[in-house]
Amino acid sequence: MAVISGTANKPLAQKIVEALGTELLPVETYRFKDGETGIRIKESVRGYEVFVIQPTSPPVNENLMELLIMLDALRRASVAEITVIMPYYGYARQDRKSKPREPITARLVAELIEAAGADRVVAVDLHVPQIQGFFKIPVDNLTAMPLFADYARDALPFLQNAVVASPDVGGVVRANGLAYRLDNRPLVICDKRRTGTNVAEIVHVIGDVADKDVLIVDDIIDTGGSLMKAAKVFKERGAKNIWAFATHGLFSEGAVEAMEESVLERIVVTDTVRSEYSSEKIQVVSVAPLIAEAIRRIRTNQSISALFD
Ligand code: R5P
Numbered sequence: 412m413a414v415i416s417g418t419a420n421k422p423l424a425q426k427i428v429e430a431l432g433t434e435l436l437p438v439e440t441y442r443f444k445d446g447e448t449g450i451r452i453k454e455s456v457r458g459y460e461v462f463v464i465q466p467t468s469p470p471v472n473e474n475l476m477e478l479l480i481m482l483d484a485l486r487r488a489s490v491a492e493i494t495v496i497m498p499y500y501g502y503a504r505q506d507r508k509s510k511p512r513e514p515i516t517a518r519l520v521a522e523l524i525e526a527a528g529a530d531r532v533v534a535v536d537l538h539v540p541q542i543q544g545f546f547k548i549p550v551d552n553l554t555a556m557p558l559f560a561d562y563a564r565d566a567l568p569f570l571q572n573a574v575v576a577s578p579d580v581g582g583v584v585r586a587n588g589l590a591y592r593l594d595n596r597p598l599v600i601c602d603k604r605r606t607g608t609n610v611a612e613i614v615h616v617i618g619d620v621a622d623k624d625v626l627i628v629d630d631i632i633d634t635g636g637s638l639m640k641a642a643k644v645f646k647e648r649g650a651k652n653i654w655a656f657a658t659h660g661l662f663s664e665g666a667v668e669a670m671e672e673s674v675l676e677r678i679v680v681t682d683t684v685r686s687e688y689s690s691e692k693i694q695v696v697s698v699a700p701l702i703a704e705a706i707r708r709i710r711t712n713q714s715i716s717a718l719f720d
Contacts, residue, residue, distance in 0.1 A: 412710060413456055417465035417481055419474040420685040423498060424464040426699035431706060436461075440477065448477050450484045457489045462706055467501030467520070468684040469661060475501060475520065482527035494531040494709060495524060496702060498683035499659045503538035504631070521545035533705055535683050535698055536585065536630050536658040551715045553705055555681045556585070556628075558696050559656040560592035562679055563626060567654070570596070573624040578613075578641040579603040586628040589656065599625065601641050609634050613644050621649035629657040632680065635666040639673045646674045659683050660693070667693070 413436040416424030428435050437453040463485070465478040478495065485493055505516035517538075524532065525548055532550045537543070543550040563570065576599040577586035583600055590596045599618030605611045625645050627638055638655045645653055653675055660680030662670075667688045670678055680686075681698045701718070708715050 412460040412462065413454075414462045414464065414706075415452065415481065415485075417463070417474065417477045419466050419468055419477070420464070420498065420682070422685060423466075423682050423697075423699055423702075426682075426697060427464060427496075427703050427706070430700050430703035438481070448473070448480055450477070450480045452481075452484050452488055455488070456485060459490050460492045460494075460710070461485055461490045462494045462496055464496045464498070464702075466497055466499035466683055466685075468499045468659070469501075469663075471501035475523075479523055479527040482524070482529055486528035492530045493528055494533060494706075495529045496533045496706075498535045498681075498698060498702065499661075500534050500537055500542065503542055506539050506542060517542050518545040531709070533702070533709070535681070535702070538630055539581065540584075551705060551709075553698070553701055553715070554585075554588060554719060555658045555683075555696070555698055555701070556588035556592060557719060558681065558698065558701065559589055559628070559679060562694075562696055563589075563593060563654075563656075566677075567624070567626075570594075570624075572622075572651070573626055574599050574618065574620060576618070576620070576625050576627045576641065576645065577601065578627055578629050578637045579611075582629055585630060589626065589628050593626075596626075599645075601644065603637065603640075609636065611637060611640065613640050616644060616648065620645045623650055624652040625650045625654070627653065627655045627675075629655070631659045631661060632657045632666065632670075632678070633661045633663050635662070635670045635673075638675065638678070639669065642673055642675045652676050654679065656680075660686060660695070662686075662688055 415436045439451040441449045467475045502516040535553045575590035601613045602615035642653045655678045
C-alpha cells in the first residue's frame with residue numbers, strides 16, 4: 412500500500428503515517444504561472460492500494476482541485492484501489508436547497524471525487540451524515556466524539572454538574588454522541604435561525620443551563636458566531652463554566668480574536684484542518700491515531716463502526 416498527501420494538511424498526514432509505521436510516498440505539487448496546479452507522483456504505484464489524505468479546507472477550491480488532480484494522476488498510474496481520506500469535507504454545509512435556485516454543492520463535490528477515480532472515502536464528522544448517500548461508493552464517517560469525551564473526562568473536574576448543548580437543531584445527534592459518552596449527561600438545544608450568510612440568531616433554548624457547566628458541541632468553527640452566540644445566551648441564563656468542542660477549526664479571519672474575548676472558557680478542536688493560530692483558550696486533539704486505525708481496519712477488512720462502540 413502507499414499513503415500520499417496533498418498540501419492541505421501535511422502535518423496531519425505525517426502523524427498518520429507515523430502511527431502506521433510507514434512514510435508518505437513523495438508527490439511533487441507545483442503551480443503554473445497562470446495558477447493551474449500540477450502534480451507528479453514520484454514513484455511507481457502500479458497495482459498499489461493507495462490512501463490519499465487531503466482535507467478540502469480553506470482555500471477550499473484550491474485544495475479540492477488538487478485532490479481531483481491527484482486522483483487522476485493515480486488512476487493514470489494504474490493503481491489498484493484509491494481510498495480518499497477527507498478529514499474535512501469542504502462544501503458540506505451546502506447539502507440541500509434551502510431556497511429556490513440554489514445548488515447542492517456537497518453532492519456536486521461527491522460526484523467530482525467519484526468521477527476522478529475514488530473507490531472509497533473516509534471522512535470525519537460530516538456536517539450531515541446524509542452526505543454519505545451523495546456517493547455511490549462506500550463512505551466511512553468517523554467521529555471525534557470519543558476523543559472529546561476522553562478530553563472532557565481528563566480535563567473537567569465538574570462533569571457531574573455538566574450539560575451538553577447543541578448550538579442548533581441540526582447538531583443534536585452529534586451532541587448526543589458526546590452526552591452519551593459522558594454518562595448520558597442531559598442535552599440542551601438552541602433554536603438557531605440563520606438571518607444571512609454566516610449570520611444567525613438564537614431565538615429559543617430548550618433545556619436548563621442555570622448553575623450548570625455547559626459543554627457546547629459543534630462540527631465546524633468558521634466565524635465562531637454560532638458558538639459565541641450560544642455561549643452568550645447560556646451565560647445570560649445563569650450558566651457557570653462554558654466550554655466548546657468542535658471537530659473542524661476553520662477559524663476564519665477574526666474568529667480567534669473574537670473567541671478570545673468571548674465568555675467561552677476553553678475551545679477544543681481537532682487537527683482535521685491545519686492550525687495556524689496560537690491561543691491559550693484553544694486546545695487541539697489529534698485525529699491521526701483514529702484515522703490510522705481506520706486505514707488499518709480497511710486494509711484488513713475489519714469493522715470501522717466497532718471503533719466507536
Ligand atoms: C451550522 O450548521 C454548522 O454546524 C456550524 O454551526 C456553523 O457552520 C459554524 O459556523 P460559524 O462558526 O460561522 O457560526
